[in-house]
Ligand SMILES: Nc1ncnc2c1ncn2[C@@H]1O[C@H](COP(=O)(O)OP(=O)(O)OP(=O)(O)O)[C@@H](O)[C@H]1O
């Protein structure tokens with residue numbers, strides 16, 4: 001919401017008269033008669049026109065001039081005698097903020113818009129047009145904002161390569177409680193910036209945190225490697241041991257071998273791995289006692305990708321091994 | 322209900338991130354087991370706990386919680402405070418126990434899952 005408001009403010013300072021004005025304004029010539037002017041006003045339902053000769057604005061004629069003319073009961077005459085000659089004009093390259101100030105200061109309801117160099121008429125600006133124009137530009141600008149977010153979430157579509165993936169790696173230090181959770185916390189922020197869908201971020205955040213905490217609490221440290229690709233986000237976390245004796249048991253909800261000091265801190269419910277499983281589309285836990293544990297988590301984004309991904313090739317490779 | 326209103330009504334003391342009380346509290350969740358919170362608390366919930374070490378901040382961030390209330394007058398550890406300020410996580414404290422606080426919250430219309 002803040003971003004939107006800021007965007008609207010910006011817009012006032014970005015937009016020029018040319019962006020908002022009505023181009024191709026209805027005009028009259030000085031040699032047309034007041035009767036003709038009356039007909040033109042009726043026909044187009046407008047309350048005034050710039051008076052133009054050789055593309056140059058020579059006057060403004062409005063409904064007020066017509067009323068005065070009719071009230072006086074004079075014979076029909078050319079517009080040139082009733083118009084306001086050499087009216088104030090706006091230049092098309094002026095910023096809207098300034099144009100609006102000019103409206104306020106002068107009290108005029110309409111301005112012809114001319115090209116700064118040629119002084120030729122290029123459009124017209126009235127208070128009504130300003131309101132209408134600004135509203136539609138704002139709607140457009142806000143849509144642009146959405147498009148930006150859309151783009152961020154489709155960064156992979158905008159970058160051309162046969163295989164597109166982003167690897168982010170974090171070191172996890174065993175038993176380092178001060179830094180525990182840091183990798184997952186920064187990862188969540190990264191994914192937000194990349195515009196990944198919130199539900200995917202949410203699931204990855206939970207899985208990543210649980211995995212990171214297990215590595216900190218139960219292992220001698222390891223490496224977390226996130227892979228972000230259009231079709232999936234995966235996390236591989238490998239530690240340097242000591243490994244898990246009984247994987248079956250470790251996967252069971254409620255089973256924990258956490259030490260007392262760990263339990264006191266609120267860990268050891270035996271819910272970490274089950275949480276990971278719940279959040280992941282695919283989870284694979286491998287451990288060799290005495291060597292280390294490797295956990296693979298995959299979450300599919302639902303973005304189908306036509307090009308064959310590196311991941312697919314990798315899985316084929318690893319199957320072949 | 323806004324977290325700021327809850328703080329005022331229940332006279333909770335604000336330990337961290339006082340500028341971030343303008344959030345809507347959707348639900349409440351009581352647990353001292355972090356993975357229970359990770360698994361079951363809903364986004365936007367107010368988390369009631371006695372845990373005061375810095376990992377509660379990470380949990381609140383990961384789960385996008387509205388804030389954390391430490392009951393029984395527990396004070397957050399110093400590094401917890403630092404992390405919470407940095408991550409803009411609101412930590413509150415109260416002499417009430419979890420049961421009493423939950424009762425008052427539910428009187429205010431804050432429900433569990
Ligand atoms: N990387 C690892 N290395 C060695 N042992 C591990 C590792 N990860 C998990 N374990 C073992 O598996 C058990 C179950 O893990 P899980 O995360 O499910 O529960 P927990 O960590 O005990 O409790 P919670 O996650 O609920 O706080 C742990 O208690 C631990 O003994």
Ligand SMILES: [Mg+2]
Pocket residue numbers: 210213214267268271272273356
């Ligand atoms: Mg665990």
